[in-house]
Amino acid sequence: MPTTRRRLLAGTAALAALPPGAAYAQAKAAISVRIDRDVEVLDPAFRSGLQDGNIVRAITQRLVTVAPGGNGDLVKDAAAELTQTSPTTIDFTLKPGQMFSDGFGEMTADDVKFSYERFIHPDASGKESPYKGEWAGLKEVQVVDRLRGRIVMERPRAGLFTIALGDVAGSILCRRAVEQRGVEHNTRPVGSGPLMVTAFEKQRQVVMRRNPVYAGERSGFEEVAVRYVPDPKTAELGLRSGDLDFASLPPSQAEALRTAAGLKVIQQPGIANIWMGMNVEKPPFNDPRVRRAIRLALDVDQMLLAGFNGRAPRANALVMPQVVGHWPDAPVVKRNVAEAKRLLAEAGHAAGFKARILVQNQPVYQTMALVAQALLRDVGIMLDVDAQDAGSFFSAGKGDTGKALDLFIIRFNGKLDPNFLAQWFTTGQVGTWNWQRWSSPEFDRLLDEGSAELDDAKRAALFIQAQKLMEASDAFVWLTYDVGIFIHRDWLRPALLPSGIDWAMDRFAPA
């Protein structure tokens, strides 16, 4: 069932049903969690990636937050009351007595104003939040009194709850602490959440301990050490030896641990988009018949089997089942070599042609590209696989360089909002992140309409229509929404948010 802001109250009941922290059997006071990228900036507006966001989520509060384990239900967190008074205004009242760590006092409505508005206004040095888009449409936050305020939007925004209020962008910081500590706040942050950062060691770990002044439900463990272990093989050995208690691993690595004593392997569908794109401006891919032929010559299931050990479910459209606008009847393109050859011949390429597929130099993408190479050879398309490191790969579609692209396999992390998922494919993104260079004014219009549509059913219809346009373009070969594979000790109960890549480490608890 997709996540909607209307399920906020239902989620409140779900959270109340969780066992209280005090009742947990405290088998172990400390746990060790693996991350595969180093922690950089523990500031919601300037975080460097998911790993930063997961820590920020554990050390701060939001007005509402996503309940783990479910499908995106939002529950009240710092807010005692939260009411949408009009399509563009949301009134909130904070719970009294919510204290910031390190003696920075009680959370106020002014802290909420500061935390949200810093996404849309550059700071004193002119630095702009790279996550400005998460608070797109925010006009201001009005402070009514110490604990009450009003969020004012310039126009209605359907994804406000899931993208901004309930996620990392909705984290409430202490204005005084940020201003006082400056850059140091990035590594010594002040929050009011269940955990607090007690050590930030570059390239090693971030250690969080229970925040003694947190008034809500106690975190499951006294200490959570978030350890940077880039190599998946080392992470596997760390799990086996007991150095690590929780890790996400690639499917091939996780397979070996399914039978390991004391470990459990769990799997969760992802909300990322992984697809093969075609540059519709460059010959011969500017011919729709060629694009269709490529889709028919490929076998997505085979590519997934090779790339993900068959663990990742196949995607047939942009929006995944957990999100509003999922298109359950999206066509499933089956391999048809004869038809592919016929279309190529019709397009004047009976003898085939040479092309280049760009991928990131990670085994999963390289393997899928190699399978695509073998499959396309059957219809005469000779594919060169160009594997590049992240730095080069992510600039390959930009500006004029992007005009030279043929095919590529790419992954974008998602959020539980269709506008977030679709924003990269608009006309305005051509030359930036729309590497297909596919442009549809109708698609752009549907997205605009969808972003302001607060009725879920109507919004879903708009996004299904948008996905039909993508399907008709034949510029996309949807591969998968990814899969999260997590390994944890059998005495540990992890708390994963619906995306799988987002975790609520404060709610990790003894099983």
Next chain:
Amino acid sequence: MRYLLSRLLTTALIVAGAMLLLFALTVLVPGDPAAALLGPQASPEYAARFVAEMGLDQPVHIRLWRFFTHVLTGDLGTDVVSGRKVSAAIGAVLPYTVVLTATSIGLAVLLGVPLGCLAATRPGSLTDNVLAGVSVALIAIPSFVIAILLLLVFSVWLDWLPVLGTGRGDDLADQARRLILPTIALSVGWVGYIARLVRTAMLEVLAEPYIRTARAYGLPRGTIVLKYALKNACIPPLAVLGLGIGRLLGGAVLVELVFSRPGLGRLVLDAINVRNYPVLQGAVLVVVLLFAGANLAVDLLYGAIDPRLRRRA
């Protein structure tokens, strides 16, 4: 004095050349740091500002001038991601690299020199042949393969030593325990290499007339080998050791990755991946300085051991 000055001048030229090469590489390498560091959500305006903050929007000659002048004034710049000083980021990981390199070199010398002497004093014997085979095998196996094997055996199967990290800052014993396997992994290849070098050099020295004279005087074998032969036999391995420190710093990247230890190698690798140029340039510069410093030290030591070199300079 003249010898010292000539070595210092050579070292300064090496560092300047390496800096120039480093700068050229950062200019030539493809990849947009804004895309890699900020991801898809950054607005084009902010991405442009970000690039400007790194100074990458400036002409090459201005960037080159700034790079050299900043380095000469001790300013390695600011990490544009975290906002911290690059020198602080390097300072946080440098001790780990220095300690790991030093212990690895130390262990390699401690084992390699006696093994080389042992083989040289028994040329053609079973001991010599076995040591030759083992040495070549140790040189041939990459350090990261040894690292994974060590982890499997000593951490997973035997559960004697921990897998990850460097240990708690306030617990020296824990830090020492976590240094054992990385040190072995990094030094194993060098043990074999040093043993082979010492053996070859020792065989040459043992054939010298002054050693024959010493034997004729009836000096004990141990005294001849350790007191008279070893000092001269150490000169060729010592020269290689200077270069070896550079190789060890490079090899340390993989060992740091496998054991999940912080270090300069990993800092460089992470910086390359996201095109974090200030950190990349700062960290590589420090590696160059370490390498040049180690070679300078070796050169000076070389001169101290062999007076002919001082006279030649």
